Amino acid sequence: MWQQIQTAIETVYPPRCLGCGDLVTSDFGLCGKCWRDTPFIDGTVCDSCGVPLPGARDGHRIECDDCMTHPRPWSDGRAALLYTGRARRMVLALKHGDRPELARPGGLWMARSAAPLLRPNMLIAPVPLHWSRLLRRRYNQSALLAQSVGRQTGLPVCPDLLVRERATPMLEGMSTTQRAETLANAISVHPRRRHRLTARKLLLIDDVMTSGATLSAATWACLDAGADQVFVLVLARVTREA
Numbered sequence: 001m002w003q004q005i006q007t008a009i010e011t012v013y014p015p016r017c018l019g020c021g022d023l024v025t026s027d028f029g030l031c032g033k034c035w036r037d038t039p040f041i042d043g044t045v046c047d048s049c050g051v052p053l054p055g056a057r058d059g060h061r062i063e064c065d066d067c068m069t070h071p072r073p074w075s076d077g078r079a080a081l082l083y084t085g086r087a088r089r090m091v092l093a094l095k096h097g098d099r100p101e102l103a104r105p106g107g108l109w110m111a112r113s114a115a116p117l118l119r120p121n122m123l124i125a126p127v128p129l130h131w132s133r134l135l136r137r138r139y140n141q142s143a144l145l146a147q148s149v150g151r152q153t154g155l156p157v158c159p160d161l162l163v164r165e166r167a168t169p170m171l172e173g174m175s176t177t178q179r180a181e182t183l184a185n186a187i188s189v190h191p192r193r194r195h196r197l198t199a200r201k202l203l204l205i206d207d208v209m210t211s212g213a214t215l216s217a218a219t220w221a222c223l224d225a226g227a228d229q230v231f232v233l234v235l236a237r238v239t240r241e242a
Ligand SMILES: [Zn+2]
Pocket: 017, 018, 019, 020, 021, 022, 030, 031, 032, 033, 034, 035
């Protein structure tokens, strides 16, 4: 069914490069030039937050300085892109620019980065938006990315597993402690979805990871509600250098 809809869409709207608008043939959504200009994360990365690290892997789990100083509540994490340049523009277009179609290639890239995190029967869930923000934006970009990652991996998705209890102010400009305080208890597991995560491994999806405060709050909510283990996957990772 989905395949038929996709084919119908592609007949009417032939795939164009998300970067420059040229016609493209690949499902990955970018022409060769724009692909090379997009900051995909490859090679050695921090196993907790997905930032690129220098050197080659030696088979052991490795973490960046940030994750060693402030251990994450989740098990492992990955990001598809660095939040800079073309990737930053794409994330902003998906979030504020009413370009929901970007979630499809975004989910493809995320599924590729998520390979080391995937476990059998893992449940995928997006970080929730408060309904007031959902009304303004029409869609939750993280939920669209979660659906796309679900289609790529074949894993089940629970779009409303988590809910925002109250609207939280924008976190930009806040310190790590302020972010954590603002988010404490802001995210919880939907009482009617709780049974789906009991003793299960979970893959939390968000569009961007900055300090990781939102993903930490969501992880704690899942672990408190009985999840076995939580992994996180984002489209783009903000780094200090970027
Ligand atoms: Zn292009």
